[in-house]
Amino acid sequence: MSLDLQQVLPQVELLGQEAARRAAEVAARLPQASRWLDEAARLDPAELRRRLANAPATSQPALPTDERIDRRFPLPPHPTRLRLMAADGSQIYPDRHAPAFFYMLNIGSVAMVHGSGQPPQVHTRSSLHYQEEEVHDSRGLPIDTLVNAQRDAAEIAELARLAAEGEEVETPMLALLDNGLLLWAASQEQRATRPDVQKVLGEVLAALDRLHASGAALAGYISRPRGANVVALAEAAGGASPGALRGLTDRALFGSRLDPGARSARFLHPADLNQTFAERGHAIQFFYLHTGAQDGVARVEVPAWVGDDPQRLAMVHAGIVEQCRITGIPYPLVRAHELALVGQNDRRALDDLVRAALVRQGLTALASQKAQTKRWTARRRRHRL
Amino acid sequence: MSGAQRSDPADGGRLIGRVTRCNIKGYAGGIRLTEPDLPTFGGLCRAAAQGGRSQVIGLIYEISIEDDDLARQLAASDVPQTEVRLDQQFVRPIPIEILALSVGYHDGNGYRYDLPPQPPTTLADIYSLTPEEVRAFTASLDFLPLVIAAPQLPTDSLLAAMFRQAALARPEPDQRAFLVEAGRACARLLAGDLARLHNLVRSLQG
Numbered sequence: 273m274s275l276d277l278q279q280v281l282p283q284v285e286l287l288g289q290e291a292a293r294r295a296a297e298v299a300a301r302l303p304q305a306s307r308w309l310d311e312a313a314r315l316d317p318a319e320l321r322r323r324l325a326n327a328p329a330t331s332q333p334a335l336p337t338d339e340r341i342d343r344r345f346p347l348p349p350h351p352t353r354l355r356l357m358a359a360d361g362s363q364i365y366p367d368r369h370a371p372a373f374f375y376m377l378n379i380g381s382v383a384m385v386h387g388s389g390q391p392p393q394v395h396t397r398s399s400l401h402y403q404e405e406e407v408h409d410s411r412g413l414p415i416d417t418l419v420n421a422q423r424d425a426a427e428i429a430e431l432a433r434l435a436a437e438g439e440e441v442e443t444p445m446l447a448l449l450d451n452g453l454l455l456w457a458a459s460q461e462q463r464a465t466r467p468d469v470q471k472v473l474g475e476v477l478a479a480l481d482r483l484h485a486s487g488a489a490l491a492g493y494i495s496r497p498r499g500a501n502v503v504a505l506a507e508a509a510g511g512a513s514p515g516a517l518r519g520l521t522d523r524a525l526f527g528s529r530l531d532p533g534a535r536s537a538r539f540l541h542p543a544d545l546n547q548t549f550a551e552r553g554h555a556i557q558f559f560y561l562h563t564g565a566q567d568g569v570a571r572v573e574v575p576a577w578v579g580d581d582p583q584r585l586a587m588v589h590a591g592i593v594e595q596c597r598i599t600g601i602p603y604p605l606v607r608a609h610e611l612a613l614v615g616q617n618d619r620r621a622l623d624d625l626v627r628a629a630l631v632r633q634g635l636t637a638l639a640s641q642k643a644q645t646k647r648w649t650a651r652r653r654r655h656r657l
Numbered sequence: 658m659s660g661a662q663r664s665d666p667a668d669g670g671r672l673i674g675r676v677t678r679c680n681i682k683g684y685a686g687g688i689r690l691t692e693p694d695l696p697t698f699g700g701l702c703r704a705a706a707q708g709g710r711s712q713v714i715g716l717i718y719e720i721s722i723e724d725d726d727l728a729r730q731l732a733a734s735d736v737p738q739t740e741v742r743l744d745q746q747f748v749r750p751i752p753i754e755i756l757a758l759s760v761g762y763h764d765g766n767g768y769r770y771d772l773p774p775q776p777p778t779t780l781a782d783i784y785s786l787t788p789e790e791v792r793a794f795t796a797s798l799d800f801l802p803l804v805i806a807a808p809q810l811p812t813d814s815l816l817a818a819m820f821r822q823a824a825l826a827r828p829e830p831d832q833r834a835f836l837v838e839a840g841r842a843c844a845r846l847l848a849g850d851l852a853r854l855h856n857l858v859r860s861l862q863g
Contacts (some may be wrong), residue, residue, distance in 0.1 A: 384740045384744065385740065386738065386740060387740075388740065389743075390740065390743065391740065391744055391747050391748050392740060392743075392748055394748055442854035597734070598734050598738065598741055599734075603738075607744065608729065608747070610749075655796075
């Protein structure tokens with residue numbers, strides 16, 4: 273065993289103590305944050321906007337919508353029938369030490385009609401990307417985090433496809449993603465405005481157009497969110513010095529304010545990238561929802577055409593809570609994740625296929641020396657004497 | 658991986674497992690399958706041995722559904738929706754293990770009704786026999802002593818299940834004749850154990 277547990281044991285003990293100290297500190301800040309949020313709700317909207325505009329850019333305070341920011345909404349009734357769709361993805365990143373340079377996306381999706389008594393339909397879509405222009409970006413560099421963006425785009429496109437299939441039927445539709453709705457990689461690299469990122473962004477926005485047109489409601493579900501946009505709003509509105517509520521998350525704040533099944537008010541996502549989404553009619557809003565499950569409060573992101581539509585919003589609210597009753601997070605997301613997962617065995621089988629294809633073409637199919645040595649040392653073997 | 662039906666490209670036999678452990682007398686295999694694709698008790702299967710030069714014929718005597726965290730969570734849930742239950746039962750591949758008794762092998766020239774020279778290799782694909790293969794293998798019942806002699810197996814029920822499936826692999830007019838012939842073969846082998854014979858015949862009639 274290369275990890276010396278004896279060495280880290282004292283540090284693990286200190287880690288526990290530090291976590292307890294931080295938790296106590298954060299808990300002490302909670303009543304103040306809650307008070308500031310309630311006070312902010314009583315401010316004149318123009319004054320609230322002024323205070324938020326003066327907040328440090330790095331704090332990213334949430335922006336209010338038409339709902340009063342301290343409002344809580346009880347669980348609405350669930351529709352008798354609801355077509356639920358979920359998509360999730362996984363990937364194999366390009367590896368310069370592998371015999372061939374490629375990446376793979378694997379998208380799992382589920383469509384089921386709650387109340388139909390019918391089994392769900394499941395799909396797994398795998399795609400291998402190996403063309404020069406696929407594995408290198410516009411600067412000629414190997415793509416890396418852009419694979420995540422490609423996966424996100426493929427997930428939303430799959431939801432749009434499922435929604436189009438359900439358009440003919442007179443059943444309300446709810447499409448779920450296991451993530452926020454702003455493209456992660458794009459939000460990281462937006463400043464670079466790279467054409468590759470813009471291209472993927474274009475695909476995401478086009479899929480959102482199709483979802484909107486299909487009549488479906490769309491929601492991104494974030495389990496155990498770590499964001500603090502609403503805490504930042506409370507801090508800025510309360511006139512506190514930046515960092516007064518450091519360490520406090522929106523999840524902790526709403527954990528103390530929401531009853532099981534209830535949701536918070538909607539807020540506008542403060543990320544710069546949201547402007548691009550808003551220009552296409554897909555401004556991203558979010559709210560917090562007490563799912564009633566073990567993890568308690570989740571963050572739910574919706575496009576404005578869902579947030580501003582009471583019927584679609586109620587469908588998102590009731591649909592997510594109902595599905596969380598089964599598995600803690602929405603059941604269709606659990607299944608989509610399972611379908612998308614690329615296990616070690618799958619990975620090995622794919623590597624074998626690639627190696628065989630290279631050999632058939634008369635090419636050397638060796639992994640790099642570094643990859644080989646890692647494989648030798650990573651596999652532990654029990655020797656029996 | 659999706660639960661799409663997987664077949665042997667050679668002749669359409671259905672993939673029902675991959676060998677996880679084996680010996681000369683039998684083999685175990687595991688896989689994830691959906692409920693409609695599960696193999697059946699008394700079914701015949703084959704797995705490659707000797708670098709593909711032989712196929713070990715197995716008689717499936719145990720099928721177990723392995724532990725699964727999600728299924729356990731759902732079983733404990735107080736709100737099992739119909740759609741979720743149907744998903745688990747018919748759509749989601751479940752981890753299964755099958756145990757098969759070696760009842761013969763194919764050496765490339767024909768079936769041999771004896772223990773194979775070598776067991777299948779680890780991770781060898783296990784395919785169910787096609788109706789054609791079932792007819793060919795059960796054209797002779799010389800493998801019956803291997804089943805009857807197997808210790809601690811429900812051999813009477815196992816044989817009855819196998820005979821019924823082998824009969825169904827035949828054209829309808831031949832089915833009764835096959836069952837009668839199978840009954841006679843068992844009568845010869847179990848002549849000294851009338852209680853077992855009676856049990857077997859009763860199972861066959863049921």
